[in-house]
Amino acid sequence: NSSYQLSSVPLQILIYVNGIYYIFYFLVTLAMIVYKSQVFSYPDDFLAPDLVLLFIMAILEVLRLHWGSKGNLTEEEAPLGLSLVITVGSVILSVYFLVWQTYVLKADVIINAVLLFTYGLESVLKVMAIAAFVS
Amino acid sequence: LSPVAKLCVCDLLVAQCDVNCCCDPDCSAEDFSLFTTCSVPIVTGDSRLCSQKAALYSLDVEANPPERIFKLIDQVNPSVFCIHATNYKEALSFRSPEMPTSENFDQLLERFGSAAFSAEPDSWGENRDALNPSDANETYRYEYGVPIQTEDGFLRLPSPVISSWCSDANPAGFLVNQATKCTRSVSVEKCGSVQAVSMLFYTNSSILAVNITIQSIVLQSLNGTQTSLGDSDVLRLPTALGELCINIVLGVSYHITYTDTGEITAAAVSFVLGAMNKAALSIQQSFEISFTQMNTKPVPLSGNPGYVVGLPVRAGFLPHGYPFLVENFLAALVLNTNKYNQLTILQSTSNQDCLAAQGPRTPVLFGYNMVSGCKLRITAAMKCQPLSQTLLDLLKGQSFPEYVASFGNSQAQDVLDWVPITHLRISEQRICNTFQSSCQIPVSLEIEVKWTKYGSLVNPQARIVNVTATITTTTLEQLPSGRERTIPVTSSVVFTDVSAPAEPGYKAWPTINVKLPFDFFFPFV
Numbered sequence: 001n002s003s004y005q006l007s008s009v010p011l012q013i014l015i016y017v018n019g020i021y022y023i024f025y026f027l028v029t030l031a032m033i034v035y036k037s038q039v040f041s042y043p044d045d046f047l048a049p050d051l052v053l054l055f056i057m058a059i060l061e062v063l064r065l066h067w068g069s070k071g072n073l074t075e076e077e078a079p080l081g082l083s084l085v086i087t088v089g090s091v092i093l094s095v096y097f098l099v100w101q102t103y104v105l106k107a108d109v110i111i112n113a114v115l116l117f118t119y120g121l122e123s124v125l126k127v128m129a130i131a132a133f134v135s
Numbered sequence: 136l137s138p139v140a141k142l143c144v145c146d147l148l149v150a151q152c153d154v155n156c157c158c159d160p161d162c163s164a165e166d167f168s169l170f171t172t173c174s175v176p177i178v179t180g181d182s183r184l185c186s187q188k189a190a191l192y193s194l195d196v197e198a199n200p201p202e203r204i205f206k207l208i209d210q211v212n213p214s215v216f217c218i219h220a221t222n223y224k225e226a227l228s229f230r231s232p233e234m235p236t237s238e239n240f241d242q243l244l245e246r247f248g249s250a251a252f253s254a255e256p257d258s259w260g261e262n263r264d265a266l267n268p269s270d271a272n273e274t275y276r277y278e279y280g281v282p283i284q285t286e287d288g289f290l291r292l293p294s295p296v297i298s299s300w301c302s303d304a305n306p307a308g309f310l311v312n313q314a315t316k317c318t319r320s321v322s323v324e325k326c327g328s329v330q331a332v333s334m335l336f337y338t339n340s341s342i343l344a345v346n347i348t349i350q351s352i353v354l355q356s357l358n359g360t361q362t363s364l365g366d367s368d369v370l371r372l373p374t375a376l377g378e379l380c381i382n383i384v385l386g387v388s389y390h391i392t393y394t395d396t397g398e399i400t401a402a403a404v405s406f407v408l409g410a411m412n413k414a415a416l417s418i419q420q421s422f423e424i425s426f427t428q429m430n431t432k433p434v435p436l437s438g439n440p441g442y443v444v445g446l447p448v449r450a451g452f453l454p455h456g457y458p459f460l461v462e463n464f465l466a467a468l469v470l471n472t473n474k475y476n477q478l479t480i481l482q483s484t485s486n487q488d489c490l491a492a493q494g495p496r497t498p499v500l501f502g503y504n505m506v507s508g509c510k511l512r513i514t515a516a517m518k519c520q521p522l523s524q525t526l527l528d529l530l531k532g533q534s535f536p537e538y539v540a541s542f543g544n545s546q547a548q549d550v551l552d553w554v555p556i557t558h559l560r561i562s563e564q565r566i567c568n569t570f571q572s573s574c575q576i577p578v579s580l581e582i583e584v585k586w587t588k589y590g591s592l593v594n595p596q597a598r599i600v601n602v603t604a605t606i607t608t609t610t611l612e613q614l615p616s617g618r619e620r621t622i623p624v625t626s627s628v629v630f631t632d633v634s635a636p637a638e639p640g641y642k643a644w645p646t647i648n649v650k651l652p653f654d655f656f657f658p659f660v
Contacts, residue, residue, distance in 0.1 A: 035216070040218075040226060041225065046223055099220070100222055102221065102222055102223045103218055103221050103223070103226065104218070104219045104220040104221070104222075105215070105216050105217060105218055105219055106185055106214075106215050106216065106217050106219050107215045107216055109219050110215070
């Protein structure tokens with residue numbers, strides 16, 4: 001039995017870095033929403049959807065990273081596939097925060113762009129890992 | 136051209152060049168050469184945006200002649216928190232309000248029709264309670280000044296507007312006592328058709344939930360004599376009787392009874408009906424409305440609690456036969472509500488004849504010193520005693536009160552709040568009068584009212600402490616027959632302020648409060 005390791009090390013590193021980055025992203029976005037609500041006119045009708053979507057995104061991110069990491073380490077395609085599907089949702093939410101938020105500041109643009117880049121790179125690595133596991 | 140280039144806040148004069156306004160489109164190059172500086176150097180949008188257009192205006196003073204430089208640049212906000220985009224329309228500019236059309240009118244009325252509304256669009260139900268109409272089944276509660284509602288509009292008290300002609304549009308306000316007089320043009324031919332002179336007009340509008348009852352009817356004849364009618368249930372409508380038109384309304388007096396929660400419980404109306412003849416083209420009507428709280432007697436206050444300058448001094452009598460026992464506090468003073476029976480003095484007439492001045496008297500108003508008088512012609516035939524009695528009646532009036540209220544709102548039950556009137560008699564002694572006639576006639580009445588300031592220094596209330604009525608008498612000399620004399624008779628009211636002057640008050644001397652701690656002499660105690 002060749003102890004051929006199929007788990008992708010770059011993917012694992014990226015998942016780990018993604019986790020840390022996401023914590024930073026979540027705190028910064030929350031702080032900026034608070035800042036915007038104080039400095040600009042931010043009525044409740046617009047503030048509530050933004051906050052709710054941010055928390056949904058955090059929950060999705062936790063699930064996504066957990067299954068991605070689990071799938072990669074146990075070399076199973078199913079969790080990895082699920083993680084990929086959740087990534088689609090996370091990408092949509094990130095695009096929301098990039099384009100459709102009530103107030104999009106330059107800092108929002110920067111951190112969301114970095115997040116989207118990370119998602120893209122991760123998705124590519126996951127597809128490669130699934131291909132490696134399946135075959 | 137972007138809106139930034141078209142905006143110019145210093146362009147105030149239309150079609151003329153504003154001085155030192157570099158963005159003014161009405162200025163020509165020659166005008167620019169005369170400017171010293173640009174009052175508005177830059178016009179930008181919201182500076183929090185990451186990138187925005189800006190119009191720069193400056194004067195190039197080096198050139199000859201000086202010329203204006205206009206530049207349109209992109210201004211960049213270097214901060215990382217600059218606004219890149221917004222998806223909220225009202226974020227950076229004021230929203231122009233919606234134009235009401237027939238489709239959105241109801242919705243706009245619901246949002247903006249109440250006394251307050253939120254500036255944010257569609258706020259989460261904060262003001263929804265304020266928009267709910269109050270329950271229609273609630274009993275009607277009035278506040279001071281609110282027009283009294285009837286079935287078809289408001290209770291109206293005709294009053295003169297600008298000229299003395301009656302206008303029927305004056306609403307009667309709750310708790311606002313009014314008395315108005317106005318002229319109405321009526322002729323005998325049309326006396327049946329003019330609504331405003333018929334009793335029906337004033338009784339058929341029922342105040343919501345309360346019917347207007349007729350309290351009394353007084354008939355006034357053409358020469359002014361009034362008779363009160365016994366049956367006041369019959370409606371008397373104006374009818375033409377030969378050359379006269381009778382039963383036309385000359386005076387209406389509403390009496391509304393209310394409770395202390397602001398509901399109207401009863402409404403009564405009193406009429407003065409009169410007649411007019413063919414020659415008259417107009418009549419004068421007088422209207423009055425007064426409000427009484429339920430279960431209280433209507434007594435007009437002259438102040439609350441201190442007297443108000445200009446209001447009548449309240450006075451009354453103790454009913455005769457009432458023993459003034461200490462435990463008999465039910466000895467209420469009988470108060471005369473008709474102000475002409477209160478403390479009054481003689482009213483001067485135009486012909487200054489004492490014997491003709493026996494009719495109307497002036498009420499004594501608090502704070503107003505008054506003097507009045509008349510001249511009495513004495514003939515030899517006049518007898519002393521009846522003359523003295525006549526003059527006394529003239530000076531004091533028919534019912535001179537015995538007590539005066541010390542406060543403007545003294546109640547009749549509180550006997551201690553009333554000041555008795557002290558009577559003095561002074562006789563004017565003539566020097567060298569050897570033949571002392573025993574006939575003294577009163578020639579002057581002076582009422583002196585002493586009042587003091589009572590209560591707090593910030594809002595002192597006037598309180599009457601003493602009332603003295605001094606009658607000065609003089610001897611009536613016998614006149615040779617055929618001769619007559621004229622003597623002046625005067626009466627006056629004087630108000631004197633006897634407030635105690637302020638005394639200086641000093642703080643107590645500071646004391647040195649020294650006490651040794653209880654264990655000062657520790658080892659020994």
